[in-house]
Amino acid sequence: MSVVDSSPTAQRAPELPSPGAKQRILETANRLFYEEGINSVGVDKLISSSSVTKATFYKHYGAKDRLILEYLRGQHRLVEELLDGIIAAARRPEDAVLGLIDTIVAEIHTSGFRGCAFINAAAEFSDPRHPVRDIVSSHRDWYTGRLTDLLRDGKHPMPGDAADELMLARDGAMSGAYAGDPVSATAALQRVSARIVTEAGR
Known part of the structure; x- marks a missing residue:
C-alpha cells in the first residue's frame, strides 16, 4: 500500500x-x-x-536604495571585466589603451546609448555624501588608476597627468556624443588618445 x-x-x-x-x-x-x-x-x-x-x-x-547601489556595483564589475579582457588580449600597454578607446567608441555608436552610467548617476544625486556618490567616486578613482598603470607600463613620461587627460576626454566624448554629435565627439577622443599613446612611445 x-x-x-x-x-x-x-x-x-x-x-x-x-x-x-x-x-x-x-x-x-x-x-x-x-x-x-x-x-x-x-x-x-x-x-x-x-x-x-x-x-x-x-x-x-x-528598498529601492539598495537596488540602486547593486546596479552601480554591477556596472563597475562589467567595466572591470571588460578592461581586464582588453589588457589580457593586448600585446603592449599602448595597445590596451587604444583597445579601450575603440571599445568606448563602439559603445557610443550603439543604439540606445545614453552616456556614462556613473556620470548620469552623479548628476541625479547632488549630495556628495550620498552612498551613490561614494560608488561613483570609487569607480572613477579605480578607472583613472588603471589608466595610470597602463601608461606607466608604456613608459609615458607623465602617466598620472595623461590618465587624467584621457579620462576627461572619455567623459567629454560620452557626454558630448549623447547630447550632440557622436561622430565629432568620438573623433576628438581618438585624437587625444592617439597623441597620448604617441607621447608614451617617445
Missing part, C-alpha cells in the same frame, strides 16, 4: 519565489535606470517590469 497521498487535498509546501527573481529584478533595474534615469523609475514600475510581487521585491532588496 502506498504511503504517498496523491489526492488533490494533500497538503503542499508553500510556494517559494523563483530562484531567478532577484537577478530578474536587477536586470530590469540595469535597463530602466540606464534608459530612463534612476529617480524616474519607481518601485511599482520595477516590480511590474520584473514580473515579481511586492513581497518578492522587498524580500531581495528591502
Whole structure:
C-alpha cells in the first residue's frame, strides 16, 4: 500500500519565489535606470517590469536604495571585466589603451546609448555624501588608476597627468556624443588618445 497521498487535498509546501527573481529584478533595474534615469523609475514600475510581487521585491532588496547601489556595483564589475579582457588580449600597454578607446567608441555608436552610467548617476544625486556618490567616486578613482598603470607600463613620461587627460576626454566624448554629435565627439577622443599613446612611445 502506498504511503504517498496523491489526492488533490494533500497538503503542499508553500510556494517559494523563483530562484531567478532577484537577478530578474536587477536586470530590469540595469535597463530602466540606464534608459530612463534612476529617480524616474519607481518601485511599482520595477516590480511590474520584473514580473515579481511586492513581497518578492522587498524580500531581495528591502528598498529601492539598495537596488540602486547593486546596479552601480554591477556596472563597475562589467567595466572591470571588460578592461581586464582588453589588457589580457593586448600585446603592449599602448595597445590596451587604444583597445579601450575603440571599445568606448563602439559603445557610443550603439543604439540606445545614453552616456556614462556613473556620470548620469552623479548628476541625479547632488549630495556628495550620498552612498551613490561614494560608488561613483570609487569607480572613477579605480578607472583613472588603471589608466595610470597602463601608461606607466608604456613608459609615458607623465602617466598620472595623461590618465587624467584621457579620462576627461572619455567623459567629454560620452557626454558630448549623447547630447550632440557622436561622430565629432568620438573623433576628438581618438585624437587625444592617439597623441597620448604617441607621447608614451617617445
